[in-house]
Amino acid sequence: MTAPLLEVSDLSVEFPQRRQRLQALDRISFTLEAGEVLGFVGESGAGKSLTGAAIMGLLEPPGRITGGRITLQGQRIDGQAESVRGRRIGMIFQDPLTSLNPLRTVGDQLVETIQLHLGMDAGAAAQRAGELLDEVGIDRARIGAYPHEFSGGMRQRIVIALALAPEPELIIADEPTTALDVSIQAQVLALLRRLCKERGAAVILITHDMGVIAETTDRVAVLYAGRLVETGRTAEVIAAPRHPYTKGLMAATPNLDLVSVDTVLPQIPGSMPSLAALPPGCRFHPRCGDVMPVCRRTAAPFIDGVACHLYGAQTQEAG
Amino acid sequence: MVIILARRIAQAVLVLLLVALISFAIFRFVGNPVENILGQEATVQDRNEMIERMGLNDPIPVQYARFVWDALHFDFGISYRTAEPVAELIASRLPATLELAFISALFALVAGILLGIFTAISRGRFLAGLVMTTSLVGVSLPTFLIGVLLIWLFAVELGVLPSFGRGDTVRLGFWETGLLTASGLKSLILPAITLGLYQMTLIMRLVRSEMLEVLRQDFIKFARARGLPERMVLLRHALRNTLVPVTTVAGLQLGSIVAFAIITETVFQWPGVGLMFINAVYFVDIPVMSAYLLLVGTLFVLINFIVDLLYLAIDPRIRDRNLRGGG
Amino acid sequence: MTSPPVRPSEKPAGAPESAPTSVSASISASISASRLQRALASDFVYDFTRAPIAIIAGLVVLFLFLVAILAPLVAPTNPFDPASLNLMNGFTPPMQANMFTGESFVMGTDDQGRDLLSAIIYGLRVSLFVGVMSVLLAMGLGVSLGLIAGYVGGWLDNLIMRIADIQLTFPSILIAMLIFGVLRGIIPPDLRDEMAIFVLITAIGLSEWVPFARTVRATTLVEKEKEYVQAARLIGLGRHQIMWRHILPNVLGPVLVIATITLALAIIAEATLSFLGVGAPATEPSLGTLIRIGQDFLFSGEWWILTFPAITLLALALSVNLLGDWLKDTLNPRLK
Numbered sequence: 001m002t003a004p005l006l007e008v009s010d011l012s013v014e015f016p017q018r019r020q021r022l023q024a025l026d027r028i029s030f031t032l033e034a035g036e037v038l039g040f041v042g043e044s045g046a047g048k049s050l051t052g053a054a055i056m057g058l059l060e061p062p063g064r065i066t067g068g069r070i071t072l073q074g075q076r077i078d079g080q081a082e083s084v085r086g087r088r089i090g091m092i093f094q095d096p097l098t099s100l101n102p103l104r105t106v107g108d109q110l111v112e113t114i115q116l117h118l119g120m121d122a123g124a125a126a127q128r129a130g131e132l133l134d135e136v137g138i139d140r141a142r143i144g145a146y147p148h149e150f151s152g153g154m155r156q157r158i159v160i161a162l163a164l165a166p167e168p169e170l171i172i173a174d175e176p177t178t179a180l181d182v183s184i185q186a187q188v189l190a191l192l193r194r195l196c197k198e199r200g201a202a203v204i205l206i207t208h209d210m211g212v213i214a215e216t217t218d219r220v221a222v223l224y225a226g227r228l229v230e231t232g233r234t235a236e237v238i239a240a241p242r243h244p245y246t247k248g249l250m251a252a253t254p255n256l257d258l259v260s261v262d263t264v265l266p267q268i269p270g271s272m273p274s275l276a277a278l279p280p281g282c283r284f285h286p287r288c289g290d291v292m293p294v295c296r297r298t299a300a301p302f303i304d305g306v307a308c309h310l311y312g313a314q315t316q317e318a319g
Numbered sequence: 320m321v322i323i324l325a326r327r328i329a330q331a332v333l334v335l336l337l338v339a340l341i342s343f344a345i346f347r348f349v350g351n352p353v354e355n356i357l358g359q360e361a362t363v364q365d366r367n368e369m370i371e372r373m374g375l376n377d378p379i380p381v382q383y384a385r386f387v388w389d390a391l392h393f394d395f396g397i398s399y400r401t402a403e404p405v406a407e408l409i410a411s412r413l414p415a416t417l418e419l420a421f422i423s424a425l426f427a428l429v430a431g432i433l434l435g436i437f438t439a440i441s442r443g444r445f446l447a448g449l450v451m452t453t454s455l456v457g458v459s460l461p462t463f464l465i466g467v468l469l470i471w472l473f474a475v476e477l478g479v480l481p482s483f484g485r486g487d488t489v490r491l492g493f494w495e496t497g498l499l500t501a502s503g504l505k506s507l508i509l510p511a512i513t514l515g516l517y518q519m520t521l522i523m524r525l526v527r528s529e530m531l532e533v534l535r536q537d538f539i540k541f542a543r544a545r546g547l548p549e550r551m552v553l554l555r556h557a558l559r560n561t562l563v564p565v566t567t568v569a570g571l572q573l574g575s576i577v578a579f580a581i582i583t584e585t586v587f588q589w590p591g592v593g594l595m596f597i598n599a600v601y602f603v604d605i606p607v608m609s610a611y612l613l614l615v616g617t618l619f620v621l622i623n624f625i626v627d628l629l630y631l632a633i634d635p636r637i638r639d640r641n642l643r644g645g646g
Numbered sequence: 647m648t649s650p651p652v653r654p655s656e657k658p659a660g661a662p663e664s665a666p667t668s669v670s671a672s673i674s675a676s677i678s679a680s681r682l683q684r685a686l687a688s689d690f691v692y693d694f695t696r697a698p699i700a701i702i703a704g705l706v707v708l709f710l711f712l713v714a715i716l717a718p719l720v721a722p723t724n725p726f727d728p729a730s731l732n733l734m735n736g737f738t739p740p741m742q743a744n745m746f747t748g749e750s751f752v753m754g755t756d757d758q759g760r761d762l763l764s765a766i767i768y769g770l771r772v773s774l775f776v777g778v779m780s781v782l783l784a785m786g787l788g789v790s791l792g793l794i795a796g797y798v799g800g801w802l803d804n805l806i807m808r809i810a811d812i813q814l815t816f817p818s819i820l821i822a823m824l825i826f827g828v829l830r831g832i833i834p835p836d837l838r839d840e841m842a843i844f845v846l847i848t849a850i851g852l853s854e855w856v857p858f859a860r861t862v863r864a865t866t867l868v869e870k871e872k873e874y875v876q877a878a879r880l881i882g883l884g885r886h887q888i889m890w891r892h893i894l895p896n897v898l899g900p901v902l903v904i905a906t907i908t909l910a911l912a913i914i915a916e917a918t919l920s921f922l923g924v925g926a927p928a929t930e931p932s933l934g935t936l937i938r939i940g941q942d943f944l945f946s947g948e949w950w951i952l953t954f955p956a957i958t959l960l961a962l963a964l965s966v967n968l969l970g971d972w973l974k975d976t977l978n979p980r981l982k
Contacts, residue, residue: 086546
């Protein structure tokens with residue numbers, strides 16, 4: 001048995017404050033196989049982006065990893081992410097309008113990345129940059145253009161080219177299409193998926209959109225208030241969500257065959273608690289329709305793909 | 320590009336004409352020019368002759384046009400106090416001011432940018448905090464006090480640097496320079512620091528805040544995510560983007576340095592145009608004041624113009640916006 | 647010429663509705679991860695440690711103001727009363743008995759035997775008077791012009807803001823010197839000393855109105871479109887009523903900040919002009935004048951004549967500056 005491409009176990013991230021330490025991620029664990037597409041879904045502030053930033057070693061101070069381990073093909077990378085950043089793990093951010101340096105041509109930025117990671121000379125790197133632009137569907141003649149001369153969708157294609165340039169094994173895409181027009185979101189997602197597939201690169205796709213998860217990912221992980229609440233094969237989770245939060249998310253998403261287009265989408269009542277005022281027990285219990293007394297006291301352990309007392313009882317009996 | 324250039328030049332000329340209008344108004348209407356030249360004992364006939372000769376009965380626009388025409392030919396009238404042509408006064412004193420301003424600006428720019436980068440990237444560390452706190456004191460310290468303080472320390476207590484004047488100078492054609500002799504250079508140190516310190520602090524604080532702002536931007540995060548080493552992120556991506564706004568402000572500060580030279584020159588008895596101006600204000604030597612305003616105004620407009628062009632050269636976005644707007 | 651210069655010390659204060667956001671409120675709101683990261687990264691500690699400095703600065707300012715106002719009561723002597731001067735007392739070092747008269751002075755005496763402490767107290771009075779009056783002039787002018795420019799708009803707005811742009815291009819101290827020179831030229835020579843203080847106030851006041859006008863104009867433009875102003879207009883309130891009663895209260899916060907910062911600038915401008923000899927007359931010496939006099943004695947060893955007025959000026963300028971800084975951060979956290 002070989003080690004999975006990426007293995008994250010018990011990852012915790014904290015933000016130390018003057019009076020308290022805010023636990024932004026609480027013992028997140030998951031694995032990712034080569035070539036697989038894993039989706040992270042949850043509301044804003046659930047910790048999706050933090051998970052990506054923690055893997056890349058790009059947490060903004062004073063945020064820091066306080067526990068757990070991250071391994072890439074069996075090799076630990078937490079605390080030394082610089083060695084793999086860009087080269088073996090690429091990242092794409094939400095806003096293509098601000099992801100590129102406005103004062104330097106796109107060619108410049110591509111060549112810089114290629115030269116750094118692949119050790120090519122300037123000519124070969126420029127050649128490669130042109131090919132990459134072709135691959136993402138941009139005329140290679142525009143290699144000398146500045147970012148502001150491209151539309152948002154085109155800029156995100158350039159960002160994808162930049163992330164793929166060093167031939168990474170994993171791409172972390174943090175809301176890659178949220179800032180784009182709805183009409184081109186699907187195009188850009190399809191492009192990202194196709195290019196990664198061709199290269200055998202795995203993808204972690206961070207989004208708040210269940211629709212995107214359904215269309216794009218192989219497996220899905222649902223995050224709520226810094227904790228993993230459910231994981232599973234995307235098709236299975238969508239067909240039969242188990243955690244009440246996942247159910248709520250599904251119900252609030254249009255066009256997933258569960259609800260017809262005409263119905264008013266039910267929203268999950270209330271809003272996610274702030275990290276400074278987390279409820280005891282299961283963090284979802286104040287909003288949960290199936291809340292039980294035990295939920296208010298203790299958090300359910302993450303067993304068999306879900307962290308919920310509704311299923312815990314059966315598991316305990318079985319075990 | 321030509322259109323932009325033409326428009327900028329037109330704007331510059333307009334502002335210059337406005338400055339000239341103010342200079343003219345001061346020259347013509349503050350005090351009584353005739354009385355100032357002839358003295359109060361002159362006869363009525365002398366006065367009328369003088370009024371006629373100076374064209375003071377002509378319509379105001381004609382007088383203004385003549386004022387501009389004369390100024391273009393470096394004729395700024397006669398100093399009320401010394402009876403010398405103002406142009407000669409300025410010509411003999413301008414090199415001293417320009418040399419002082421240039422060295423000060425160099426000091427302010429180099430030290431300001433270096434310290435700004437340092438305080439930005441080592442934010443939260445003790446030394447950076449110390450520099451920032453010191454700079455706050457520096458901003459509150461009036462220029463003249465800095466000068467007096469430096470004189471006290473280096474001239475009175477330590478006795479290592481001269482406290483006034485330019486030292487030995489060498490004449491190169493019409494330009495009298497203090498940059499070529501040891502005593503000239505030594506004399507330059509204290510005034511240059513005095514004059515540059517405030518601008519240095521400003522540039523430092525500006526570079527710091529711009530740098531922090533740029534470092535927060537997504538493209539820096541993305542550059543890091545692409546695996547660029549920190550040094551490359553800072554030098555290739557953060558620094559250049561920081562310097563765009565800094566160029567504007569630093570350029571404009573250059574003009575301020577010439578203006579603030581008035582104070583430094585007075586403290587150090589530096590024989591430049593600033594000292595000349597202060598004396599003119601004190602003795603109400605209107606032609607000299609008017610000419611100084613014209614001189615400094617021209618300098619500012621020129622600097623503004625150059626900064627605008629520089630800005631255009633550095634930032635492709637503005638270049639394009641202007642091309643579209645100008646087309 | 648097209649891009650007005652940005653003076654870092656004079657960033658226009660933003661609209662007041664963005665004002666007090668407490669630290670805890672920004673945490674307790676449920677916010678996205680990246681925004682959360684940024685909020686957490688801001689320097690709480692820095693804020694906290696600065697508050698005591700602001701308190702000390704406030705106390706220093708209050709103390710100096712009181713001393714200046716009560717000068718005739720607190721000064722040991724009246725430095726301008728020739729009867730109180732004794733040339734024999736000249737150059738007495740601080741806290742030492744004079745070798746001829748045996749008198750001693752806390753801060754020593756100057757060349758004419760004038761008690762330096764008294765001279766400083768009276769000088770402080772002149773400095774603060776000129777500073778406060780110039781700020782009031784600048785504020786009155788700037789707020790009025792800013793309101794008019796923002797509310798009335800059109801060519802008037804254009805004209806006012808163009809003048810402001812051009813004036814901002816030049817350092818205000820240069821403009822103050824020019825106005826000072828011009829006013830001196832207009833005033834008959836025999837009245838020059840008598841009116842010097844008012845000339846000084848006018849010169850400094852006219853050189854500092856622009857930041858007020860810009861901020862007030864910006865806020866006015868925002869407020870003008872708000873519903874309560876539209877409503878006030880609908881019920882038939884006149885222009886003046888709307889401008890002064892409804893819009894003006896909204897700009898008071900930023901104006902207060904700018905006024906404090908401008909006071910520091912005005913005090914330094916006054917001291918500079920007086921130091922250069924084109925400010926307060928010898929008959930009414932300000933701190934700047936005293937420093938100019940003291941500089942002459944630097945080489946001969948009478949250090950106190952320069953040092954004490956300089957320290958007073960520094961304490962004043964620094965405290966007002968710190969107070970302004972703190973006000974700016976407190977009233978408008980976004981500007982940090």
